[in-house]
Structure formats: C-alpha cells, structure tokens
Amino acid sequence: MVVGQNIEKQFGDLKVLKGIDLSIEKGEIVTILGASGAGKTTLLQILGSLDQPSKGEVIINNTPINRLTGNQLAKFRNQHIGFVFQFHQLLPEFTALENCMLPGLIAGRKDKEAQDRALKLLSYLGLSERLDHKPAELSGGEKQRVAVARALVNDPLVVFADEPSGNLDSKNQEELMDLFVDLRKQFNQTFVIVTHDQHLAEKADRTIHIVDGVIVD
Template structure:
C-alpha cells in the first residue's frame, strides 16, 4: 500500500533522512516513534506528499507520488490521502459539519453528497449533537474527532497523523488510539501515525523506531 524506497532528505548540508526503506500494508496501523529531531515528521510529510525527498521514491497503491507535480499531486492528495494534525487545523468560522465537508467539496462532490458522508462519519464518531458547533465551542477531544472525520470524508487509501494526541490528556489519548483501531475494523483503513509517546505507539500493529534519520528496529 505505502512503499518507501531509499528515502533521503537533506536541508543544505544536513541530512535528516539517511536511506529509509519501508512497506506498509493495507489495513495496518503503524506508528513511527522517535525523539524530537529524529526525522519522523519529515518522513511523514514525504510519505504523505507534503514534501519531496532529496533521493528515493514513495509509492501509494502503486502510484509513484514522487513524480507527481502541481494540480496532479494536489488531486491525488485530496482524493487518496487523509491528514490528522496535532493542532487540528479546523477553520474557526465553519461548523464541525462544514469543516468535515470541505475535502469532499474540493474533490467535486455535490454539497448533498459531501454533507451526507460528513454526517455519517460525525455520527459514527459520537458527534451528532455537535454538528453545528464551531471549533471554539468544542473540547480538545471533540476537535480531534472532527479532524479525524474530515480526514476520512473522501475514503482515502491512507491516513497520516502527526502527533495527533499531543494536545490531549491521557484519557483522550487512549480514546483516540482506540478510535483508530475501531475505524480500521469498520473501514479497513490504513493509519500511519508519528508520535514520541511510546505508550501510544505500542498500541499499533507495528512500531517503527527512527534514530538520527535511520530505522533502528521495528
């Protein structure tokens, strides 16, 4: 499903990633664990098409995303990749339902179809009574669940999560990881999660440890 081949990333003379090879299967929940500066977020951004490798390539479901450019890359990202970020990145002027609909509308779905899909996901995630609330009216855990619903609205091939529990208390951290497991069971969804939290990482199917830009064990 997601294959990385000899991924390297340089910033000037600094080599952040030093030849990463990995293969993540459909329906897997994989965590990428590492200390600050280890290169885990850089790797996630490259795997998720937000950045280009200095060397190597990334394939998602057989498509070499490293060779895609401009609108072609943006279209692939919108249709096949979901993102969950530490700070949610919800638009403050829109409701939970509207925030969740946005990727569907960008993909060209009708307002009705995007709304029905968003409504189904938000209901599934226990937010049926928060649909018309704006982000400022939601708790941290609720905002994160809206972000998860938004990531899933286009039924992506893979969801990338960058420190998704970083702003949550321990109870909400556990609930978020349990949610990822439930979503995998329900939708056979693939999740790749960057974290520095070993407790969270160990709940995944597989844990990849990165130290100084290289995988040291799985």
C-alpha cells in the same frame, strides 16, 4: 500499499533522513516512534506528499507520488490521502459539519453527497449533537474527532497522523488511539501515526523506530 524506497532528505548540509526503506500494508496501523529531531515528522510529510525527498521514491497504491506535479499531485492528495495534525487545523469560521465536508467539496462532490458522508462519519464518532458548533465551542477531544472525520471523508487509501494525541490529556489520548483501532475494524482504514509516546505506540500493529534519520528496527 505505501512504499518508501531509499528516502533521503537534506536541508543544506544537514541530512535529516539517511536512506529509509519501508512498506506498509492496507489495513495496518503503523506508528513511527522516535525522539524529537529524529526525522519522523519529515518522513511522514514526505510519505504524505507534503514534501519532496532529496533522493528516493514514495509509492502509494502503485502510484509514484513524487513524480506527480501540480494539479496531479493536489488531486491525488485530496482523493487518496487523509491528514490529522496535532493542532486540528480546523477552520474557525466553519462548523464541525462544514469543516468535515470541505475535502469532499474540493474533490467535486455535490453538496448533498459531501454532507451525507460527513454526517455519517461525525455520527459514528459521537458528534451528532455538535454538528453546528464551531471549533471554539468544542473540547480538545471533540476537535480532534472532527479532524479525524475530515481526514476520512473522501475514503482515503491512507491517513497520516502527526502527533495527533500530543495536544490531548491522557484520557483523550487513549480514546483517540482506540478510535483508530475501531476505524480500522469498521473501514479497513490504513493509519501511519507519528508519536513519541511508547505507550500509545504499543496499540499499533507495528512500530517503526527512527534514530538520527535511520530505521533501527
């Protein structure tokens, strides 16, 4: 469902990715594990359409996404890809509910439809009592769960998570990974998660190890 073919990425004379081939099936939880500087975040950004490869191709659900341009790419990303980042990236002036609704509104859903979907997800994630709280009023774990709900609001084909537990304490790290497993069971959701934590990676179905821009499995 997510396929990378001979992905290379070069910044000037520095080659960060050196020919990555991978395939991820629907409903899989896959972690990308590697030391800092190994190229895992660069790979995630390319797979998630946030960056273009220097060479190679990314295909999501039979769509070659690096052939899409402008509005086509933005629409595909909004409708089919979810993102969870280490530092949440919630808009501070909006409530948890409003933050969660935003991708749905951008996709053109009516207010009621976007709100109902956001309410369902936030309730499922145990945040029904925190809907009207802004990010500054939420704990780190709560903010990350709002970010997960936001990533899921458009029912994406795949969610890409970049060190999603990196800003959490050990208890919340465990809970977040358990949440991804529960979401896969509930919604058959596909997750691709960058991490440097071997313990957390062990909870995934499969781990892709990257060393110096190549897969070493």
